[in-house]
Amino acid sequence: MSDEKTEYTISDLAKEFEITSRSIRHYEDEKLITPLRRGVHRIYNTRDRVRLQLILRGKRLGFSLAEIKEIIDIYGMEGEQKQTERLLELIKVRRDSLKQQLKDIKYLLNEFDVLEEKLTASHQSE
Amino acid sequence: MSDEKTEYTISDLAKEFEITSRSIRHYEDEKLITPLRRGVHRIYNTRDRVRLQLILRGKRLGFSLAEIKEIIDIYGMEGEQKQTERLLELIKVRRDSLKQQLKDIKYLLNEFDVLEEKLTASHQSE
DNA sequence: GCTTACCTTTACGCAAACGTAAACTTAGTA
DNA sequence: TACTAAGTTTACGTTTGCGTAAAGGTAAGC
Structure with missing residues (x-):
């Protein structure tokens, strides 16, 4: 139906947002994003992509990763x-x-x- | 005439802006602010105060001290x-x-x- | 099955922005 | 003049946010 991707590799996102894979993994280390795994490889979905956008937005505003995590957790806790x-x-x-x-x-x-x-x-x- | 202070000690400013004296000295180390000295003690004037406000504004916006210095230098270079x-x-x-x-x-x-x-x-x- | 590109973890390194302790000096005041 | 509060320099410590090897595993094409 739509031709939008629903799956991304780590370097897909790295390229799109002009950051390094290392950074994305670091955000994962800090529990800001938790992609699925296909075997050992990380698979990111659109939800993960949105999260990453949120992270970068927060960074541009000078928030620390800890603060950004707090904000992200607010989103996740809607339920x-x-x-x-x-x-x-x-x-x-x-x-x-x-x-x-x-x-x-x-x-x-x-x-x-x-x-x-x-x-x-x-x-x-x- | 006006009862506004024109001179401040380091702890005056520290209290007013709710930061530590250490931070203010650090900004001086990084050449963002250069108060006069009365003997060995730092004396800040209104110009220094404005500079400090600029520094804190920059920090709230997530700029690094180096970037803030660049901005401050822009101001200073008007001439x-x-x-x-x-x-x-x-x-x-x-x-x-x-x-x-x-x-x-x-x-x-x-x-x-x-x-x-x-x-x-x-x-x-x- | 070999190459190539991309992925993985582990771990040490590093700059920025102060924190913090040590050891001392200076200025006001009782 | 002796105490006390606040200031000073020097210098090592700490946290954050990744960079950067090192050492290898995996997937796809030929």
């Missing part, structure tokens, strides 16, 4: 009824952190705008 | 006429990075919204 309160709390903390980052980014982008304007102005006046 | 092109290039790179982070944050915030809704829904239906 568990019990700890809803705890999950909501975790989400709140993470959201606050992201909102602070939003502020930081907006501040810096604005600073860059101002600085760039100054630079191009003095550049043209030469 | 230098020569390297305008280079500075504009650096700004461009940094801006692209920040814009990617903006996307990442918006994605995650949205995911949190969705997840939270699911959680509170299932929570109420019990």
